[in-house]
Amino acid sequence: MQDAQRQFVEAAAAALGPKSVVTEHDAIEPWLTDWRGRYRGAAAAILQPASTDEVALIVALANRHDVPLVPQGGNTSMVGGATPPPDGSALILSLRRMNRVRRLAAEEGLVVAEAGVILADLHAAALGQGRRFPLTLGAKGSATIGGLVSTNAGGTQVLRHGTMRGLVLGIEAVLPDGSIHDGLAALKKDNRGYDLNQLLIGAEGTLGVVTAATLRLVPAIAARAVAWVGVDSPHAALDLLHAMAPAADAIESFELIPAHSLDAVLRHIPGTRAPLERPHPWHVLIEAVASNADEAPSALIETLLAQAFERGLVRDAAIAASEAQGEAFWRIRDSISEAERASGPALQHDISVPVAAMPNFMIDGARAVEAAFPGTSAGAFGHLGDGNVHFHVRAPAGSAPDWPTRNAGVISPFVHDLVVAAGGSISAEHGIGQMKRDELARLSSPARMHALNAIKRALDPRNLFNPGKLVSLASDRLDQ
Amino acid sequence: MQDAQRQFVEAAAAALGPKSVVTEHDAIEPWLTDWRGRYRGAAAAILQPASTDEVALIVALANRHDVPLVPQGGNTSMVGGATPPPDGSALILSLRRMNRVRRLAAEEGLVVAEAGVILADLHAAALGQGRRFPLTLGAKGSATIGGLVSTNAGGTQVLRHGTMRGLVLGIEAVLPDGSIHDGLAALKKDNRGYDLNQLLIGAEGTLGVVTAATLRLVPAIAARAVAWVGVDSPHAALDLLHAMAPAADAIESFELIPAHSLDAVLRHIPGTRAPLERPHPWHVLIEAVASNADEAPSALIETLLAQAFERGLVRDAAIAASEAQGEAFWRIRDSISEAERASGPALQHDISVPVAAMPNFMIDGARAVEAAFPGTSAGAFGHLGDGNVHFHVRAPAGSAPDWPTRNAGVISPFVHDLVVAAGGSISAEHGIGQMKRDELARLSSPARMHALNAIKRALDPRNLFNPGKLVSLASDRLDQ
Numbered sequence: 001m002q003d004a005q006r007q008f009v010e011a012a013a014a015a016l017g018p019k020s021v022v023t024e025h026d027a028i029e030p031w032l033t034d035w036r037g038r039y040r041g042a043a044a045a046i047l048q049p050a051s052t053d054e055v056a057l058i059v060a061l062a063n064r065h066d067v068p069l070v071p072q073g074g075n076t077s078m079v080g081g082a083t084p085p086p087d088g089s090a091l092i093l094s095l096r097r098m099n100r101v102r103r104l105a106a107e108e109g110l111v112v113a114e115a116g117v118i119l120a121d122l123h124a125a126a127l128g129q130g131r132r133f134p135l136t137l138g139a140k141g142s143a144t145i146g147g148l149v150s151t152n153a154g155g156t157q158v159l160r161h162g163t164m165r166g167l168v169l170g171i172e173a174v175l176p177d178g179s180i181h182d183g184l185a186a187l188k189k190d191n192r193g194y195d196l197n198q199l200l201i202g203a204e205g206t207l208g209v210v211t212a213a214t215l216r217l218v219p220a221i222a223a224r225a226v227a228w229v230g231v232d233s234p235h236a237a238l239d240l241l242h243a244m245a246p247a248a249d250a251i252e253s254f255e256l257i258p259a260h261s262l263d264a265v266l267r268h269i270p271g272t273r274a275p276l277e278r279p280h281p282w283h284v285l286i287e288a289v290a291s292n293a294d295e296a297p298s299a300l301i302e303t304l305l306a307q308a309f310e311r312g313l314v315r316d317a318a319i320a321a322s323e324a325q326g327e328a329f330w331r332i333r334d335s336i337s338e339a340e341r342a343s344g345p346a347l348q349h350d351i352s353v354p355v356a357a358m359p360n361f362m363i364d365g366a367r368a369v370e371a372a373f374p375g376t377s378a379g380a381f382g383h384l385g386d387g388n389v390h391f392h393v394r395a396p397a398g399s400a401p402d403w404p405t406r407n408a409g410v411i412s413p414f415v416h417d418l419v420v421a422a423g424g425s426i427s428a429e430h431g432i433g434q435m436k437r438d439e440l441a442r443l444s445s446p447a448r449m450h451a452l453n454a455i456k457r458a459l460d461p462r463n464l465f466n467p468g469k470l471v472s473l474a475s476d477r478l479d480q
Numbered sequence: 481m482q483d484a485q486r487q488f489v490e491a492a493a494a495a496l497g498p499k500s501v502v503t504e505h506d507a508i509e510p511w512l513t514d515w516r517g518r519y520r521g522a523a524a525a526i527l528q529p530a531s532t533d534e535v536a537l538i539v540a541l542a543n544r545h546d547v548p549l550v551p552q553g554g555n556t557s558m559v560g561g562a563t564p565p566p567d568g569s570a571l572i573l574s575l576r577r578m579n580r581v582r583r584l585a586a587e588e589g590l591v592v593a594e595a596g597v598i599l600a601d602l603h604a605a606a607l608g609q610g611r612r613f614p615l616t617l618g619a620k621g622s623a624t625i626g627g628l629v630s631t632n633a634g635g636t637q638v639l640r641h642g643t644m645r646g647l648v649l650g651i652e653a654v655l656p657d658g659s660i661h662d663g664l665a666a667l668k669k670d671n672r673g674y675d676l677n678q679l680l681i682g683a684e685g686t687l688g689v690v691t692a693a694t695l696r697l698v699p700a701i702a703a704r705a706v707a708w709v710g711v712d713s714p715h716a717a718l719d720l721l722h723a724m725a726p727a728a729d730a731i732e733s734f735e736l737i738p739a740h741s742l743d744a745v746l747r748h749i750p751g752t753r754a755p756l757e758r759p760h761p762w763h764v765l766i767e768a769v770a771s772n773a774d775e776a777p778s779a780l781i782e783t784l785l786a787q788a789f790e791r792g793l794v795r796d797a798a799i800a801a802s803e804a805q806g807e808a809f810w811r812i813r814d815s816i817s818e819a820e821r822a823s824g825p826a827l828q829h830d831i832s833v834p835v836a837a838m839p840n841f842m843i844d845g846a847r848a849v850e851a852a853f854p855g856t857s858a859g860a861f862g863h864l865g866d867g868n869v870h871f872h873v874r875a876p877a878g879s880a881p882d883w884p885t886r887n888a889g890v891i892s893p894f895v896h897d898l899v900v901a902a903g904g905s906i907s908a909e910h911g912i913g914q915m916k917r918d919e920l921a922r923l924s925s926p927a928r929m930h931a932l933n934a935i936k937r938a939l940d941p942r943n944l945f946n947p948g949k950l951v952s953l954a955s956d957r958l959d960q
Binding site: 105107108151152154158159162163165166175177179180181182185186187188189190191192193194195196198199201202203204207219242245246249292352353354355356383385386387388423424425426427428429430431432440444445446447448450451452454455456457458459470471 | 699772925936
């Protein structure tokens, strides 16, 4: 451990007690690697405060001893966003001990949760009061509120409820200078200058550390309808989305699934079966919900699907006859990533384009990739209603398992160029972290990069917060 | 005109043509005073570019000649936000010539409008395509999109659709260094670092000038229900709001009106009449809408009001039997400010507190003010559902018309202290401008003010954009 780090750690242990500092190698080890095992860092200690005041104290010590901090929640970043730098220059600031739900006000429709609350636990707490926190994603058993806020997480219910940005009503954070920003009050109208809460959402811990958030709750689901629909093309799927507009207040998910992905699931995931009798080139999974059992959405969905069938937008459709069948439909969707992994090595891209541009992008983009990289096959699936798909480029048959690593440097920039040409985003819901940092710098306008760097320098002039992530200041310390 | 300004204006006229520069005194005069006549500034010229490139050129010239700019749209600020400094150091940058609707995509539910588009014109354009832009306010005939975005405007439909922040899907702006930020693409999921669009919303032109915005459209209204309800207290009104939750997807407005305000309207506004037979201490105006004529909300509203009556939450209620009657209810609400002005001098405060805290604040806050300033009477009305009321302190009987000016320095800080103690905001929907700049500095945490100033310095290091507004750098030029 470097001298400055040792002094910092000793001061933290003295002030907060030994429980707040972890220095045993075995205890640190699991938190040095991202959950997909792509990035590996080094850190001599994990600091784990139990309150906002303790976080502020740690940040003050970080300033005094000039030691950078890497905030960490559930460590489920897809872009290496919570992995410390490999040179051991930073310590990990874990928020996991701050796991209290401070207040859950069902009638007001809000909950105040600390940064370390795990998403699944928040779901359970809300449900216990007849409410729902309407954001979910695969890592819900590990991902924490602080990380979800800091990455503006998305998921499968964004169509109706938005990303975290649409669900955050307030934020408490410790800013890089050690001061506490108390923006927890849920004010629907508040125009007091630049919105620091909005700036912290999606900042990936580079502008300070979120310690708690006030989040919006919605009524619990009383009834739902899950439909599986066969369609001709992504274009037909988009027409179908528009045709479902009369049910827009009920539809939470509109997921597009190509035949290739369905086939991979049926082949590799035991116990799955095709929802429709005949094969179709593309599929749509629709979920509509109601908070009032009297307003079960099935009838409206069935009517709209029948009308769409008449118009030739739909080849075939099935509405789940039971909760179990609905779950089975969702299991197919949720198993795509696992099934595609089992099918062979592939490069994944989390991208978005304007919804109207998505069908062309899916077809033309895949063709362009396959033409440029012979032997590959490309395909996309995901949240069509959000303009967000996961775009996979699969290795040529017989490629070695390390094909993605060897080809990412050429293929991913090619895909990103296509995305930018379509007016899209190279990171729809996973953020930038370290994985896309250089691509962000390459593909953003100078105006934008200048502004991002200026904001980082203004709020974290000593580059103490999650250095090397998001902005391209690399892990170098900034000029002071 | 100062030398630097003269050179700037000559260069602008040479580059953009004489139409882009106004120097005639009579043409400038109306734009030097805010619309309530409280602030008066000086400016030797108005620059009025017709395109984003022309704005960028003007900003580049402003940098070259070191001349600050005050962006101006419809000049309807309630806080002197668009009035130039009195020393004549700045020029006005008017966006009014940039008044094109660039694209209106009804099926995609979005419109791209330039900064100078007037709100009422946007309403009309949307309606022409069967859509609605769901934000409206009293100044809609003058207020422009650029100003609405830059002040994060609110209004009477925020309960369901949010403020401008909830309706802006993309922004184009010229940043203080003259570069163009193109953030117009409507991406529902986009996590590429700090969200510059969110930072520009509500920045009051101090971080650059918004030149266009992509805005969300919703289906046009096919049916609506307008109800006028007599209640015992603000507490009963809040209980009623919760009781109406089953209609939450339809209710757009929930406005609280005290007897005093209704009486003022009936006394001063010709042709108005009380909606209910007997007098009540408090009133609620509820509007619910549906985009589908089959789902007319009247029946649900009537059922819920009947249930609330059974529970003792409601003293009496009337649902408008016709569009004309609904308009008559709204005319009462919309006339309150005018009627209160006619009743005598008063100090107005645009404040918000958490919705749950609002009833107590309205009662206790009014009592505290009346006790501290004998002879005054205090009362609040407005958007209960948003936690946003307009809190008026009326002068003692017989006070001179300049009573507000003479007493604002004492009474408004007293009110603001109450607001802060209740966890609220001293500016709910009007912004900070120059009127509340010093109060913002007084009542914000050092952490917050430090961050606001750091952001301003980072993005506008030469303080060229709307100097003297919002942040407390006064109109002095920053150290460079």
